[in-house]
Amino acid sequence: MKNGKLLIAPSMLWLGFFFIIPMLIVVAVSFAARTPYGQVVFNWNINNYLRFLEPLYLSIFAQTLIVALVTTVVTILMGYPLAYYIAQLPKRWQQPGLILCMIPFWINFLIRSYAWVIILRAQGVLNTFLMKAGFIEQPLQLLYNEGAVMLGMIYSLLPFMILPIYVSIEQLDRRLLEAASDLGAAPFTAFRKITLPLTMFLGHVRGTGRNGWRQVRPGGEPDPEPVPLRP
Protein backbone atom coordinates (compact mmCIF):
# COMPACT_ATOMS: atom_id res chain seq x y z
CA MET A 1 0.00 0.00 0.00
CA LYS A 2 2.77 2.39 0.97
CA ASN A 3 4.61 1.70 -2.28
CA GLY A 4 1.42 2.25 -4.22
CA LYS A 5 1.08 5.71 -2.74
CA LEU A 6 4.66 6.53 -3.67
CA LEU A 7 4.01 5.47 -7.23
CA ILE A 8 1.15 7.91 -7.67
CA ALA A 9 3.14 10.75 -6.11
CA PRO A 10 4.55 12.10 -9.42
CA SER A 11 1.14 12.40 -11.01
CA MET A 12 -0.31 13.94 -7.86
CA LEU A 13 2.48 16.53 -7.82
CA TRP A 14 1.95 17.22 -11.50
CA LEU A 15 -1.77 17.76 -10.98
CA GLY A 16 -1.05 19.88 -7.92
CA PHE A 17 1.25 22.22 -9.77
CA PHE A 18 -0.51 22.48 -13.10
CA PHE A 19 -4.13 22.01 -12.18
CA ILE A 20 -5.00 22.74 -8.56
CA ILE A 21 -2.69 25.73 -8.06
CA PRO A 22 -3.76 27.49 -11.28
CA MET A 23 -7.37 26.84 -10.29
CA LEU A 24 -6.75 28.51 -6.94
CA ILE A 25 -5.10 31.45 -8.74
CA VAL A 26 -8.20 31.84 -10.90
CA VAL A 27 -10.35 31.83 -7.77
CA ALA A 28 -8.08 34.48 -6.19
CA VAL A 29 -8.14 36.64 -9.32
CA SER A 30 -11.92 36.47 -9.38
CA PHE A 31 -11.95 38.60 -6.23
CA ALA A 32 -9.55 41.16 -7.76
CA ALA A 33 -10.05 44.18 -10.03
CA ARG A 34 -8.41 45.29 -13.28
CA THR A 35 -6.82 48.61 -14.22
CA PRO A 36 -7.67 50.09 -17.64
CA TYR A 37 -4.34 48.72 -18.85
CA GLY A 38 -5.23 45.19 -17.80
CA GLN A 39 -3.15 44.98 -14.70
CA VAL A 40 -4.64 42.89 -11.89
CA VAL A 41 -5.17 44.72 -8.61
CA PHE A 42 -5.88 42.57 -5.57
CA ASN A 43 -8.35 44.75 -3.72
CA TRP A 44 -10.70 41.87 -2.68
CA ASN A 45 -14.20 42.61 -3.89
CA ILE A 46 -17.11 40.66 -5.36
CA ASN A 47 -17.76 42.96 -8.31
CA ASN A 48 -16.87 40.22 -10.79
CA TYR A 49 -19.54 37.98 -9.32
CA LEU A 50 -22.10 40.78 -9.45
CA ARG A 51 -21.22 41.36 -13.11
CA PHE A 52 -21.75 37.67 -13.76
CA LEU A 53 -25.40 38.14 -12.77
CA GLU A 54 -25.91 40.69 -15.57
CA PRO A 55 -28.19 39.34 -18.32
CA LEU A 56 -25.38 39.34 -20.91
CA TYR A 57 -23.21 36.94 -18.97
CA LEU A 58 -26.10 34.88 -17.68
CA SER A 59 -27.24 34.24 -21.22
CA ILE A 60 -23.73 33.26 -22.25
CA PHE A 61 -23.68 30.90 -19.31
CA ALA A 62 -27.04 29.44 -20.31
CA GLN A 63 -25.93 29.00 -23.92
CA THR A 64 -22.75 27.34 -22.77
CA LEU A 65 -24.75 24.88 -20.73
CA ILE A 66 -27.09 24.15 -23.61
CA VAL A 67 -24.27 23.58 -26.08
CA ALA A 68 -22.50 21.34 -23.55
CA LEU A 69 -25.68 19.36 -23.00
CA VAL A 70 -26.43 18.95 -26.70
CA THR A 71 -22.81 18.01 -27.38
CA THR A 72 -22.93 15.40 -24.65
CA VAL A 73 -26.16 13.88 -25.89
CA VAL A 74 -25.04 13.84 -29.53
CA THR A 75 -21.61 12.39 -28.76
CA ILE A 76 -23.27 9.67 -26.69
CA LEU A 77 -25.71 8.87 -29.48
CA MET A 78 -22.89 8.75 -32.02
CA GLY A 79 -20.16 7.34 -29.80
CA TYR A 80 -22.03 4.53 -28.10
CA PRO A 81 -22.90 2.52 -31.22
CA LEU A 82 -19.37 2.93 -32.56
CA ALA A 83 -17.78 1.94 -29.24
CA TYR A 84 -20.17 -1.01 -29.03
CA TYR A 85 -19.32 -2.05 -32.56
CA ILE A 86 -15.58 -1.91 -31.89
CA ALA A 87 -15.96 -3.85 -28.63
CA GLN A 88 -17.83 -6.60 -30.49
CA LEU A 89 -15.14 -7.00 -33.15
CA PRO A 90 -12.77 -9.95 -32.90
CA LYS A 91 -9.93 -9.12 -30.49
CA ARG A 92 -7.34 -8.51 -33.18
CA TRP A 93 -9.53 -5.92 -34.94
CA GLN A 94 -10.34 -3.91 -31.81
CA GLN A 95 -6.98 -2.19 -31.56
CA PRO A 96 -6.97 -1.02 -35.21
CA GLY A 97 -10.57 0.16 -34.75
CA LEU A 98 -9.57 2.36 -31.83
CA ILE A 99 -6.52 3.66 -33.64
CA LEU A 100 -8.70 4.70 -36.58
CA CYS A 101 -10.76 6.76 -34.15
CA MET A 102 -7.63 8.41 -32.76
CA ILE A 103 -5.62 9.08 -35.94
CA PRO A 104 -7.26 12.45 -36.74
CA PHE A 105 -6.19 13.59 -33.30
CA TRP A 106 -2.55 13.17 -34.07
CA ILE A 107 -2.94 16.23 -36.26
CA ASN A 108 -2.76 19.63 -34.62
CA PHE A 109 -6.10 21.01 -33.49
CA LEU A 110 -5.55 24.23 -35.42
CA ILE A 111 -4.95 22.40 -38.67
CA ARG A 112 -7.98 20.21 -38.20
CA SER A 113 -10.10 23.29 -37.55
CA TYR A 114 -8.89 24.93 -40.74
CA ALA A 115 -9.83 21.75 -42.56
CA TRP A 116 -13.37 22.30 -41.35
CA VAL A 117 -13.23 25.90 -42.51
CA ILE A 118 -12.26 24.72 -45.97
CA ILE A 119 -15.18 22.33 -46.02
CA LEU A 120 -17.77 24.72 -44.61
CA ARG A 121 -16.93 28.19 -45.96
CA ALA A 122 -18.98 29.91 -48.65
CA GLN A 123 -16.70 28.74 -51.49
CA GLY A 124 -15.92 25.58 -49.58
CA VAL A 125 -16.18 21.94 -50.57
CA LEU A 126 -19.71 21.41 -49.26
CA ASN A 127 -21.26 24.58 -50.68
CA THR A 128 -19.58 24.08 -54.05
CA PHE A 129 -20.88 20.53 -54.24
CA LEU A 130 -24.43 21.52 -53.26
CA MET A 131 -24.47 24.34 -55.81
CA LYS A 132 -23.00 22.23 -58.63
CA ALA A 133 -25.50 19.51 -57.86
CA GLY A 134 -28.26 22.10 -58.08
CA PHE A 135 -29.63 21.72 -54.56
CA ILE A 136 -29.01 25.38 -53.71
CA GLU A 137 -28.35 28.57 -55.64
CA GLN A 138 -26.73 30.69 -52.98
CA PRO A 139 -23.99 29.36 -50.69
CA LEU A 140 -25.24 28.51 -47.21
CA GLN A 141 -23.80 30.26 -44.18
CA LEU A 142 -22.26 27.22 -42.49
CA LEU A 143 -19.50 28.88 -40.52
CA TYR A 144 -19.52 31.25 -37.57
CA ASN A 145 -22.84 30.14 -36.19
CA GLU A 146 -24.23 27.90 -33.50
CA GLY A 147 -24.29 24.89 -35.82
CA ALA A 148 -20.61 25.22 -36.66
CA VAL A 149 -19.73 25.49 -32.99
CA MET A 150 -21.73 22.37 -32.29
CA LEU A 151 -20.13 20.52 -35.19
CA GLY A 152 -16.65 21.43 -34.02
CA MET A 153 -17.39 20.45 -30.46
CA ILE A 154 -18.87 17.10 -31.39
CA TYR A 155 -16.06 16.39 -33.80
CA SER A 156 -13.33 17.11 -31.32
CA LEU A 157 -14.94 15.48 -28.29
CA LEU A 158 -16.31 12.33 -29.89
CA PRO A 159 -13.18 10.20 -29.25
CA PHE A 160 -13.30 11.17 -25.58
CA MET A 161 -16.76 9.64 -25.52
CA ILE A 162 -15.84 6.57 -27.57
CA LEU A 163 -12.81 5.55 -25.55
CA PRO A 164 -14.34 5.29 -22.05
CA ILE A 165 -17.51 3.71 -23.40
CA TYR A 166 -15.41 1.20 -25.31
CA VAL A 167 -13.51 0.36 -22.14
CA SER A 168 -16.66 -0.19 -20.11
CA ILE A 169 -18.30 -2.32 -22.81
CA GLU A 170 -15.12 -4.29 -23.31
CA GLN A 171 -14.90 -4.96 -19.57
CA LEU A 172 -18.53 -5.96 -19.23
CA ASP A 173 -18.75 -9.54 -18.05
CA ARG A 174 -20.24 -11.48 -20.99
CA ARG A 175 -21.63 -14.04 -18.56
CA LEU A 176 -24.10 -11.41 -17.39
CA LEU A 177 -25.57 -11.40 -20.88
CA GLU A 178 -25.66 -15.18 -20.89
CA ALA A 179 -27.44 -15.07 -17.55
CA ALA A 180 -29.95 -12.56 -18.91
CA SER A 181 -30.57 -14.72 -21.95
CA ASP A 182 -30.92 -17.78 -19.75
CA LEU A 183 -33.53 -15.92 -17.69
CA GLY A 184 -35.59 -15.23 -20.79
CA ALA A 185 -34.31 -11.89 -22.08
CA ALA A 186 -34.16 -11.58 -25.87
CA PRO A 187 -30.95 -9.91 -27.12
CA PHE A 188 -32.34 -6.39 -27.32
CA THR A 189 -33.93 -6.62 -23.87
CA ALA A 190 -30.67 -7.91 -22.45
CA PHE A 191 -28.89 -4.95 -24.03
CA ARG A 192 -31.40 -2.50 -22.58
CA LYS A 193 -31.53 -4.01 -19.09
CA ILE A 194 -27.93 -5.10 -18.63
CA THR A 195 -25.42 -3.71 -21.12
CA LEU A 196 -26.77 -0.16 -21.26
CA PRO A 197 -27.12 0.50 -17.52
CA LEU A 198 -23.74 -1.04 -16.80
CA THR A 199 -21.79 0.80 -19.50
CA MET A 200 -23.52 4.17 -19.58
CA PHE A 201 -22.42 7.02 -17.40
CA LEU A 202 -23.54 10.59 -17.77
CA GLY A 203 -20.78 12.37 -15.92
CA HIS A 204 -19.25 13.44 -19.18
CA VAL A 205 -19.20 17.20 -19.02
CA ARG A 206 -15.93 17.85 -20.78
CA GLY A 207 -17.85 20.01 -23.21
CA THR A 208 -18.47 22.80 -20.73
CA GLY A 209 -14.97 24.25 -20.41
CA ARG A 210 -14.20 24.55 -24.06
CA ASN A 211 -17.52 25.93 -24.98
CA GLY A 212 -17.30 28.93 -22.66
CA TRP A 213 -14.15 29.82 -24.50
CA ARG A 214 -15.90 29.76 -27.82
CA GLN A 215 -19.01 31.66 -26.84
CA VAL A 216 -17.03 34.67 -25.73
CA ARG A 217 -15.49 35.10 -29.14
CA PRO A 218 -18.02 33.86 -31.68
CA GLY A 219 -16.73 33.57 -35.20
CA GLY A 220 -13.14 34.16 -34.22
CA GLU A 221 -10.25 32.06 -35.36
CA PRO A 222 -10.18 28.46 -34.11
CA ASP A 223 -9.36 28.20 -30.46
CA PRO A 224 -6.12 27.04 -29.04
CA GLU A 225 -6.40 24.03 -26.77
CA PRO A 226 -7.52 25.37 -23.42
CA VAL A 227 -4.47 24.13 -21.54
CA PRO A 228 -3.89 23.70 -18.65
CA LEU A 229 -7.33 23.99 -17.07
CA ARG A 230 -8.78 20.90 -18.70
CA PRO A 231 -6.06 18.34 -19.08
Add this chain to the structure above:
Amino acid sequence: MNELIRLEGITKKFGEHLIIPTLDLTINDGEFVTLLGPSGCGKTTLLRMIAGLETPTTGKVILDGKDITKLPPYKRNVNMVFQNYALFPHMTVTENIHFGLKMQGVPNEEAQERINQVLYLTQLEQLRDRYPSQMSGGQQQRVAIARALVNSPKVLLLDEPLGALDYQLRKKLQLELKNLQRGLGLTFVFVTHDQEEALTMSDRIVIMHDGVIQQDGDPNGIYHHPKNTFVARFIGESNFFDIGSDTYALRPEKLNLCPEDEENADHPDPKFFGTVVDIVFYGTIDKVFIRLDNTNQTVIAYQYFDDVHRWQADDRVGIWWYDRDGVKVEKE
Protein backbone atom coordinates in the same frame (compact mmCIF):
# COMPACT_ATOMS: atom_id res chain seq x y z
CA MET B 1 -39.29 -42.42 -14.21
CA ASN B 2 -40.09 -40.13 -17.08
CA GLU B 3 -37.44 -39.02 -19.47
CA LEU B 4 -36.94 -35.26 -19.34
CA ILE B 5 -33.84 -34.51 -21.39
CA ARG B 6 -32.37 -36.57 -24.18
CA LEU B 7 -29.11 -35.76 -25.89
CA GLU B 8 -28.97 -37.63 -29.17
CA GLY B 9 -25.77 -38.16 -31.14
CA ILE B 10 -24.25 -34.92 -29.87
CA THR B 11 -20.91 -33.84 -31.29
CA LYS B 12 -19.14 -30.55 -30.72
CA LYS B 13 -16.24 -28.97 -32.53
CA PHE B 14 -14.63 -25.67 -31.62
CA GLY B 15 -12.90 -24.76 -34.85
CA GLU B 16 -10.87 -27.82 -35.76
CA HIS B 17 -10.84 -29.02 -32.18
CA LEU B 18 -13.18 -31.93 -31.45
CA ILE B 19 -14.47 -31.52 -27.89
CA ILE B 20 -17.19 -34.15 -27.91
CA PRO B 21 -16.90 -37.07 -30.39
CA THR B 22 -20.39 -38.61 -30.17
CA LEU B 23 -22.51 -38.65 -27.09
CA ASP B 24 -25.93 -39.89 -26.01
CA LEU B 25 -27.39 -39.16 -22.61
CA THR B 26 -30.82 -39.33 -21.04
CA ILE B 27 -31.80 -37.48 -17.89
CA ASN B 28 -34.97 -38.40 -16.04
CA ASP B 29 -37.50 -36.21 -14.29
CA GLY B 30 -36.62 -35.46 -10.66
CA GLU B 31 -33.10 -36.81 -10.89
CA PHE B 32 -29.97 -35.24 -9.45
CA VAL B 33 -27.45 -36.00 -12.19
CA THR B 34 -23.83 -34.96 -11.86
CA LEU B 35 -21.51 -34.57 -14.83
CA LEU B 36 -18.10 -35.28 -13.37
CA GLY B 37 -14.70 -35.07 -14.98
CA PRO B 38 -11.40 -33.23 -15.09
CA SER B 39 -11.37 -29.75 -16.57
CA GLY B 40 -11.61 -29.79 -20.34
CA CYS B 41 -13.57 -33.04 -20.47
CA GLY B 42 -16.58 -31.36 -22.08
CA LYS B 43 -18.93 -31.43 -19.11
CA THR B 44 -19.54 -27.68 -19.05
CA THR B 45 -19.98 -27.60 -22.81
CA LEU B 46 -22.64 -30.27 -22.46
CA LEU B 47 -24.43 -28.26 -19.78
CA ARG B 48 -24.28 -25.12 -21.90
CA MET B 49 -25.84 -27.03 -24.78
CA ILE B 50 -28.81 -27.91 -22.62
CA ALA B 51 -29.06 -24.23 -21.65
CA GLY B 52 -28.77 -23.17 -25.29
CA LEU B 53 -25.57 -21.18 -24.74
CA GLU B 54 -23.75 -23.54 -27.13
CA THR B 55 -25.10 -25.27 -30.20
CA PRO B 56 -24.06 -28.84 -30.90
CA THR B 57 -22.21 -29.31 -34.18
CA THR B 58 -24.43 -32.30 -34.88
CA GLY B 59 -27.09 -34.09 -32.87
CA LYS B 60 -30.24 -33.15 -31.05
CA VAL B 61 -31.22 -31.79 -27.65
CA ILE B 62 -34.70 -32.93 -26.66
CA LEU B 63 -36.48 -31.44 -23.67
CA ASP B 64 -39.76 -32.97 -22.56
CA GLY B 65 -40.31 -34.55 -25.96
CA LYS B 66 -39.63 -31.38 -27.94
CA ASP B 67 -36.58 -30.79 -30.10
CA ILE B 68 -35.01 -27.61 -28.70
CA THR B 69 -31.65 -27.89 -30.47
CA LYS B 70 -32.15 -24.66 -32.40
CA LEU B 71 -34.00 -22.75 -29.68
CA PRO B 72 -32.12 -19.75 -28.19
CA PRO B 73 -31.57 -19.77 -24.41
CA TYR B 74 -34.27 -17.19 -23.74
CA LYS B 75 -36.92 -19.47 -25.22
CA ARG B 76 -35.99 -22.54 -23.16
CA ASN B 77 -37.63 -23.44 -19.90
CA VAL B 78 -34.36 -24.32 -18.18
CA ASN B 79 -32.27 -22.15 -15.88
CA MET B 80 -28.64 -22.09 -15.05
CA VAL B 81 -26.64 -21.27 -11.94
CA PHE B 82 -23.37 -19.90 -13.25
CA GLN B 83 -19.94 -20.71 -11.94
CA ASN B 84 -19.25 -17.19 -10.71
CA TYR B 85 -22.93 -16.52 -10.12
CA ALA B 86 -23.21 -13.81 -12.82
CA LEU B 87 -25.49 -11.71 -10.64
CA PHE B 88 -26.49 -8.36 -12.11
CA PRO B 89 -24.37 -5.90 -10.12
CA HIS B 90 -26.74 -2.96 -10.64
CA MET B 91 -29.73 -4.78 -9.18
CA THR B 92 -30.64 -5.70 -5.62
CA VAL B 93 -31.27 -9.29 -4.57
CA THR B 94 -35.00 -8.88 -5.14
CA GLU B 95 -34.49 -7.23 -8.53
CA ASN B 96 -32.11 -9.99 -9.61
CA ILE B 97 -34.67 -12.61 -8.68
CA HIS B 98 -37.50 -10.63 -10.27
CA PHE B 99 -35.68 -10.39 -13.62
CA GLY B 100 -36.70 -13.78 -15.00
CA LEU B 101 -40.33 -13.36 -13.90
CA LYS B 102 -40.49 -9.95 -15.60
CA MET B 103 -39.20 -11.49 -18.81
CA GLN B 104 -41.96 -14.07 -18.65
CA GLY B 105 -44.52 -11.36 -17.96
CA VAL B 106 -45.63 -12.77 -14.63
CA PRO B 107 -48.08 -10.34 -12.98
CA ASN B 108 -46.53 -8.35 -10.17
CA GLU B 109 -48.61 -9.79 -7.36
CA GLU B 110 -47.79 -13.37 -8.25
CA ALA B 111 -44.17 -12.40 -8.83
CA GLN B 112 -43.84 -10.93 -5.32
CA GLU B 113 -45.32 -14.10 -3.87
CA ARG B 114 -42.88 -16.32 -5.74
CA ILE B 115 -39.94 -14.08 -4.85
CA ASN B 116 -40.86 -14.27 -1.17
CA GLN B 117 -41.09 -18.02 -1.45
CA VAL B 118 -37.59 -18.47 -2.88
CA LEU B 119 -36.17 -15.88 -0.49
CA TYR B 120 -37.56 -18.03 2.29
CA LEU B 121 -36.19 -21.25 0.77
CA THR B 122 -32.72 -19.81 0.37
CA GLN B 123 -32.78 -17.92 3.69
CA LEU B 124 -32.22 -14.59 2.04
CA GLU B 125 -35.12 -12.63 3.54
CA GLN B 126 -32.84 -10.36 5.56
CA LEU B 127 -30.71 -9.52 2.53
CA ARG B 128 -33.43 -8.79 -0.01
CA ASP B 129 -32.43 -5.16 -0.59
CA ARG B 130 -28.67 -5.70 -0.73
CA TYR B 131 -26.60 -5.38 -3.87
CA PRO B 132 -24.38 -8.33 -4.88
CA SER B 133 -21.24 -6.37 -3.98
CA GLN B 134 -22.49 -6.11 -0.39
CA MET B 135 -22.70 -9.86 0.09
CA SER B 136 -20.34 -12.74 0.79
CA GLY B 137 -19.66 -15.50 -1.73
CA GLY B 138 -22.00 -17.92 0.00
CA GLN B 139 -24.80 -15.38 0.06
CA GLN B 140 -24.29 -14.52 -3.61
CA GLN B 141 -24.44 -18.20 -4.35
CA ARG B 142 -27.84 -18.41 -2.67
CA VAL B 143 -29.08 -15.47 -4.74
CA ALA B 144 -27.92 -17.19 -7.92
CA ILE B 145 -29.85 -20.29 -6.94
CA ALA B 146 -32.92 -18.28 -5.95
CA ARG B 147 -32.81 -16.35 -9.21
CA ALA B 148 -32.89 -19.61 -11.18
CA LEU B 149 -35.38 -21.42 -8.95
CA VAL B 150 -38.01 -18.70 -8.99
CA ASN B 151 -38.76 -19.41 -12.66
CA SER B 152 -39.82 -22.97 -11.80
CA PRO B 153 -37.62 -24.35 -14.56
CA LYS B 154 -38.06 -27.88 -15.84
CA VAL B 155 -34.38 -28.41 -15.20
CA LEU B 156 -31.92 -26.50 -13.07
CA LEU B 157 -28.41 -26.51 -14.53
CA LEU B 158 -25.58 -25.88 -12.10
CA ASP B 159 -22.08 -25.17 -13.41
CA GLU B 160 -19.61 -25.79 -10.56
CA PRO B 161 -21.73 -23.55 -8.36
CA LEU B 162 -19.74 -24.25 -5.20
CA GLY B 163 -16.28 -24.05 -6.73
CA ALA B 164 -15.42 -20.59 -5.43
CA LEU B 165 -16.43 -21.22 -1.81
CA ASP B 166 -14.29 -22.35 1.08
CA TYR B 167 -14.42 -25.92 2.31
CA GLN B 168 -16.78 -25.52 5.29
CA LEU B 169 -19.31 -23.43 3.41
CA ARG B 170 -19.16 -25.80 0.46
CA LYS B 171 -20.06 -28.75 2.69
CA LYS B 172 -22.98 -26.82 4.14
CA LEU B 173 -24.34 -25.68 0.78
CA GLN B 174 -23.96 -29.17 -0.67
CA LEU B 175 -26.43 -30.44 1.89
CA GLU B 176 -28.73 -27.47 1.47
CA LEU B 177 -28.81 -27.92 -2.30
CA LYS B 178 -29.47 -31.62 -2.03
CA ASN B 179 -32.32 -31.03 0.43
CA LEU B 180 -33.79 -28.33 -1.80
CA GLN B 181 -33.71 -30.62 -4.80
CA ARG B 182 -35.28 -33.49 -2.94
CA GLY B 183 -37.83 -31.30 -1.17
CA LEU B 184 -39.05 -29.63 -4.37
CA GLY B 185 -38.69 -32.74 -6.54
CA LEU B 186 -36.65 -30.81 -9.11
CA THR B 187 -34.34 -32.10 -11.81
CA PHE B 188 -30.76 -30.95 -11.27
CA VAL B 189 -27.92 -31.31 -13.73
CA PHE B 190 -24.81 -30.51 -11.75
CA VAL B 191 -21.32 -30.06 -13.16
CA THR B 192 -18.28 -30.51 -10.96
CA HIS B 193 -14.74 -31.78 -10.98
CA ASP B 194 -14.92 -32.58 -7.26
CA GLN B 195 -15.52 -36.32 -6.91
CA GLU B 196 -16.42 -36.10 -3.24
CA GLU B 197 -19.10 -33.52 -4.03
CA ALA B 198 -20.44 -35.78 -6.76
CA LEU B 199 -20.59 -38.82 -4.48
CA THR B 200 -22.42 -37.06 -1.65
CA MET B 201 -24.99 -35.17 -3.70
CA SER B 202 -25.97 -37.19 -6.75
CA ASP B 203 -28.57 -39.80 -7.58
CA ARG B 204 -26.55 -40.56 -10.65
CA ILE B 205 -23.03 -39.70 -11.78
CA VAL B 206 -21.90 -39.42 -15.38
CA ILE B 207 -18.13 -39.53 -15.58
CA MET B 208 -16.61 -37.87 -18.62
CA HIS B 209 -13.14 -37.79 -20.06
CA ASP B 210 -12.11 -36.23 -23.39
CA GLY B 211 -15.77 -35.74 -24.31
CA VAL B 212 -16.61 -39.41 -23.84
CA ILE B 213 -18.82 -40.85 -21.12
CA GLN B 214 -16.66 -43.30 -19.19
CA GLN B 215 -19.32 -44.56 -16.84
CA ASP B 216 -22.89 -43.69 -15.94
CA GLY B 217 -24.42 -44.98 -12.74
CA ASP B 218 -25.36 -44.40 -9.12
CA PRO B 219 -22.58 -43.26 -6.74
CA ASN B 220 -22.40 -46.60 -4.99
CA GLY B 221 -21.99 -48.56 -8.21
CA ILE B 222 -19.44 -46.12 -9.58
CA TYR B 223 -17.37 -46.21 -6.44
CA HIS B 224 -17.42 -49.97 -5.93
CA HIS B 225 -17.53 -51.14 -9.54
CA PRO B 226 -15.52 -48.76 -11.68
CA LYS B 227 -15.51 -49.90 -15.29
CA ASN B 228 -12.04 -48.76 -16.24
CA THR B 229 -8.81 -47.46 -14.79
CA PHE B 230 -9.79 -43.85 -15.48
CA VAL B 231 -12.94 -44.05 -13.37
CA ALA B 232 -11.22 -46.03 -10.65
CA ARG B 233 -8.48 -43.43 -10.42
CA PHE B 234 -10.74 -40.40 -10.72
CA ILE B 235 -13.23 -41.48 -8.08
CA GLY B 236 -11.59 -42.12 -4.75
CA GLU B 237 -8.19 -43.75 -4.48
CA SER B 238 -7.33 -46.93 -6.33
CA ASN B 239 -4.51 -49.41 -6.61
CA PHE B 240 -4.07 -51.40 -9.80
CA PHE B 241 -2.69 -54.91 -9.95
CA ASP B 242 -1.95 -56.78 -13.16
CA ILE B 243 -2.76 -60.46 -12.78
CA GLY B 244 -2.21 -62.37 -15.99
CA SER B 245 -3.63 -60.26 -18.77
CA ASP B 246 -6.24 -58.65 -16.51
CA THR B 247 -6.07 -55.49 -14.43
CA TYR B 248 -7.76 -55.35 -11.06
CA ALA B 249 -8.61 -52.17 -9.17
CA LEU B 250 -8.60 -52.22 -5.38
CA ARG B 251 -9.54 -49.45 -2.99
CA PRO B 252 -6.91 -48.92 -0.28
CA GLU B 253 -9.46 -49.89 2.38
CA LYS B 254 -9.81 -53.29 0.72
CA LEU B 255 -6.11 -54.07 0.87
CA ASN B 256 -4.90 -56.03 3.86
CA LEU B 257 -1.32 -56.30 5.01
CA CYS B 258 0.38 -59.18 6.78
CA PRO B 259 3.99 -59.93 7.71
CA GLU B 260 5.89 -61.54 4.82
CA ASP B 261 6.79 -64.66 6.79
CA GLU B 262 3.39 -65.20 8.45
CA GLU B 263 2.47 -68.84 9.06
CA ASN B 264 -0.91 -70.54 9.55
CA ALA B 265 -2.77 -67.42 8.50
CA ASP B 266 -6.59 -67.50 8.62
CA HIS B 267 -6.95 -65.39 5.49
CA PRO B 268 -6.29 -65.83 1.76
CA ASP B 269 -2.63 -66.04 0.74
CA PRO B 270 -0.90 -62.77 -0.12
CA LYS B 271 -0.97 -62.08 -3.87
CA PHE B 272 1.88 -59.56 -3.81
CA PHE B 273 4.85 -58.75 -1.63
CA GLY B 274 6.57 -55.47 -1.04
CA THR B 275 8.39 -53.09 1.28
CA VAL B 276 6.79 -50.29 3.28
CA VAL B 277 8.33 -47.03 2.12
CA ASP B 278 6.34 -44.48 4.08
CA ILE B 279 3.50 -44.00 6.53
CA VAL B 280 1.55 -40.76 6.47
CA PHE B 281 -0.90 -39.56 9.13
CA TYR B 282 -4.32 -38.54 7.70
CA GLY B 283 -6.40 -38.07 10.83
CA THR B 284 -8.79 -41.00 10.97
CA ILE B 285 -6.36 -43.24 9.08
CA ASP B 286 -2.69 -43.65 8.30
CA LYS B 287 -1.77 -44.22 4.68
CA VAL B 288 0.80 -46.95 4.23
CA PHE B 289 2.82 -46.67 1.01
CA ILE B 290 4.24 -49.98 -0.21
CA ARG B 291 6.62 -50.56 -3.11
CA LEU B 292 5.88 -53.86 -4.85
CA ASP B 293 8.75 -56.24 -5.39
CA ASN B 294 8.49 -57.05 -9.08
CA THR B 295 7.43 -53.68 -10.45
CA ASN B 296 8.46 -50.26 -9.37
CA GLN B 297 4.82 -49.54 -8.55
CA THR B 298 3.76 -48.01 -5.24
CA VAL B 299 0.39 -48.98 -3.75
CA ILE B 300 -1.51 -47.53 -0.82
CA ALA B 301 -3.20 -49.35 2.06
CA TYR B 302 -4.86 -47.92 5.17
CA GLN B 303 -3.90 -48.55 8.75
CA TYR B 304 -6.60 -47.68 11.29
CA PHE B 305 -5.99 -46.25 14.72
CA ASP B 306 -7.13 -49.45 16.41
CA ASP B 307 -5.07 -51.85 14.28
CA VAL B 308 -2.99 -54.10 16.49
CA HIS B 309 -0.05 -54.28 14.16
CA ARG B 310 1.67 -50.92 13.55
CA TRP B 311 3.72 -50.91 10.35
CA GLN B 312 7.09 -49.24 10.12
CA ALA B 313 9.08 -48.05 7.13
CA ASP B 314 11.21 -50.84 5.59
CA ASP B 315 8.90 -53.59 6.95
CA ARG B 316 8.44 -56.49 4.54
CA VAL B 317 4.73 -57.10 3.93
CA GLY B 318 2.42 -59.41 2.08
CA ILE B 319 -0.67 -57.91 0.43
CA TRP B 320 -3.88 -59.90 0.31
CA TRP B 321 -7.55 -59.28 -0.43
CA TYR B 322 -10.81 -61.13 -0.74
CA ASP B 323 -11.61 -62.07 -4.32
CA ARG B 324 -14.98 -60.29 -4.12
CA ASP B 325 -13.19 -56.95 -3.52
CA GLY B 326 -10.99 -57.00 -6.62
CA VAL B 327 -12.73 -55.22 -9.51
CA LYS B 328 -11.63 -56.20 -12.98
CA VAL B 329 -11.27 -52.98 -14.99
CA GLU B 330 -10.60 -52.11 -18.60
CA LYS B 331 -7.36 -50.36 -19.29
CA GLU B 332 -7.71 -46.85 -20.64
